[in-house]
Amino acid sequence: MAAMNAASISGVKISVSDRKFFRSCPQVRPVLSVSCRSLKGLQESQAFMVPVSESIDKSSVLCRGLPHKVNKRNNTALTFSSVGVGTYDLSFVESQSHVTEEKVGVLLLNLGGPETLNDVQPFLFNLFADPDIIRLPRLFRFLQQPLAQLISVLRAPKSKEGYSSIGGGSPLRKITDEQARDIKLALEARNMAANVYVGMRYWHPFTEDAIEQIKKDKVTKLVVLPLYPQYSISTTGSSISVIQSIFREDAYLSGLPVSIIKSWYQRDGYIKSMADLIEKELVKFSNPEEVMIFFSAHGVPAFYVKDAGDPYKDQMEDCIVLIMRELKARGINNEHTLAYQSRVGPVQWLKPYTDEVLVELGQKGVKSLLAVPVSFVSEHIETLEEIDMEYKELALESGIENWGRVPALGCTSSFIADLGDAVIESLPSARAMSTSRSISEEDDHDFLKYFIKVFFGSILAFLLLLFPKVMTAFKSHIL
Ligand SMILES: C=CC1=C(C)c2cc3[nH]c(cc4nc(cc5[nH]c(cc1n2)c(C)c5CCC(=O)O)C(CCC(=O)O)=C4C)c(C)c3C=C
Numbered sequence: 001m002a003a004m005n006a007a008s009i010s011g012v013k014i015s016v017s018d019r020k021f022f023r024s025c026p027q028v029r030p031v032l033s034v035s036c037r038s039l040k041g042l043q044e045s046q047a048f049m050v051p052v053s054e055s056i057d058k059s060s061v062l063c064r065g066l067p068h069k070v071n072k073r074n075n076t077a078l079t080f081s082s083v084g085v086g087t088y089d090l091s092f093v094e095s096q097s098h099v100t101e102e103k104v105g106v107l108l109l110n111l112g113g114p115e116t117l118n119d120v121q122p123f124l125f126n127l128f129a130d131p132d133i134i135r136l137p138r139l140f141r142f143l144q145q146p147l148a149q150l151i152s153v154l155r156a157p158k159s160k161e162g163y164s165s166i167g168g169g170s171p172l173r174k175i176t177d178e179q180a181r182d183i184k185l186a187l188e189a190r191n192m193a194a195n196v197y198v199g200m201r202y203w204h205p206f207t208e209d210a211i212e213q214i215k216k217d218k219v220t221k222l223v224v225l226p227l228y229p230q231y232s233i234s235t236t237g238s239s240i241s242v243i244q245s246i247f248r249e250d251a252y253l254s255g256l257p258v259s260i261i262k263s264w265y266q267r268d269g270y271i272k273s274m275a276d277l278i279e280k281e282l283v284k285f286s287n288p289e290e291v292m293i294f295f296s297a298h299g300v301p302a303f304y305v306k307d308a309g310d311p312y313k314d315q316m317e318d319c320i321v322l323i324m325r326e327l328k329a330r331g332i333n334n335e336h337t338l339a340y341q342s343r344v345g346p347v348q349w350l351k352p353y354t355d356e357v358l359v360e361l362g363q364k365g366v367k368s369l370l371a372v373p374v375s376f377v378s379e380h381i382e383t384l385e386e387i388d389m390e391y392k393e394l395a396l397e398s399g400i401e402n403w404g405r406v407p408a409l410g411c412t413s414s415f416i417a418d419l420g421d422a423v424i425e426s427l428p429s430a431r432a433m434s435t436s437r438s439i440s441e442e443d444d445h446d447f448l449k450y451f452i453k454v455f456f457g458s459i460l461a462f463l464l465l466l467f468p469k470v471m472t473a474f475k476s477h478i479l
């Protein structure tokens with residue numbers, strides 16, 4: 001614990017200061033002086049540590065507001081200026097005699113991927129069992145798990161092929177661990193000590209395990225940072241649902257101040273880092289100015305956007321505008337296109353589709369193309385296999401002669417530094433999540449619901465597996 005200062009304000013003892021904590025927000029320190037006649041034991045304008053206690057939001061003191069006056073009415077309240085953080089009363093401090101040190105946690109959310117070929121089917125099961133990935137009408141929700149079992153078994157061979165062509169497993173865990181390590185270092189460089197956790201949605205280390213660790217470590221404030229720049233119901237939304245359901249059930253977690261950074265594609269650091277990568281790849285072409293910049297975003301089913309209000313498409317388009325604006329400011333005026341890749345299943349996905357646009361561009365005479373994966377910040381199966389192999393081959397067959405691909409951001413230092421800044425900036429808005437279960441009768445129906453699910457689901461799976469013709473039709477429509 002940092003050295004303690006003691007001063008009294010109108011008889012109220014302030015006995016807490018945390019120099020270490022203040023060092024973590026350098027922009028605040030130079031102005032941490034208080035001009036106040038009623039501060040006894042301190043010179044006017046003398047550097048002054050703002051009182052903190054376990055219940056007072058230190059970071060909001062730090063980054064959102066600066067103490068600027070003592071309440072004239074009773075001389076016992078400090079008001080924080082700047083962006084409306086509010087007031088707290090020193091009489092409150094009087095009753096708090098001890099101080100606990102803040103323990104900041106950062107939870108990185110990601111998708112997760114199979115580490116071996118044996119993991120592929122169970123990984124796919126977890127993915128398709130997610131109601132944010134396969135959105136069944138409420139009436140058919142009981143089919144979610146049996147359907148996930150069926151689809152995962154049917155899709156596994158194709159997925160396995162993909163994973164074996166990139167070395168037998170997903171690189172996602174390794175890359176995300178490296179990003180976690182670097183974000184921790186970036187925070188330390190800003191004098192903020194934090195534990196950084198990785199929580200994957202569909203494979204190890206699962207979000208549930210990361211939260212268990214956060215609890216064990218007695219984190220006192222948590223920032224949730226999804227590693228998806230744009231928000232989608234199917235990615236960030238799904239992971240947040242998991243967090244909410246765990247937090248709702250747990251007394252400690254439901255009281256833990258949490259800040260969720262829902263999307264961050266608009267951050268300057270991210271946009272500039274993307275522009276850097278594009279600029280670096282463009283110069284590798286013999287005629288850089290003739291290259292079509294081809295943004296390839298991961299698709300989602302179109303009804304997510306049209307009916308379920310997913311902001312993903314709008315955010316994606318906005319993101320591309322910002323990157324192109326940044327490139328223009330650097331004197332890069334290439335043409336660009338946005339298309340959506342990786343569709344799965346029979347429904348319509350966001351259009352235009354990457355494979356179709358590549359063929360069209362080839363037919364129109366585009367000769368040089370730079371693919372820019374834009375929904376994800378790590379290399380993964382869809383960059384290493386789908387773009388680098390399938391789409392490249394298709395593009396070359398379609399008449400495109402010069403092909404390039406921008407690498408994923410991974411641990412690019414400007415990008416990691418910006419994520420560190422995002423964490424620091426979001427701390428002041430950390431608030432406890434809602435505390436109680438909303439539907440209390442849910443438990444009563446759990447057993448019945450489970451029984452119905454298993455019963456009807458098993459019948460469906462059984463029928464499909466028994467009749468090869470039905471199965472073939474199903475396979476060609478669903479996968
Ligand atoms: C079936 C529905 C799917 C939706 C909706 C979806 C959205 C979505 N996914 C990502 C990022 C990734 N998805 C990855 C793998 C993957 N995704 C789906 C299906 C949907 N994704 C499947 C079936 C798979 C498995 C691979 C395959 O069989 O094709 C990955 C790869 C992880 C890895 O192993 O490296 C990523 C990353 C985003 C960003 C997104 C919506 C915006």
Ligand SMILES: [Fe+2]
Pocket residue numbers: 298342
């Ligand atoms: Fe996906």
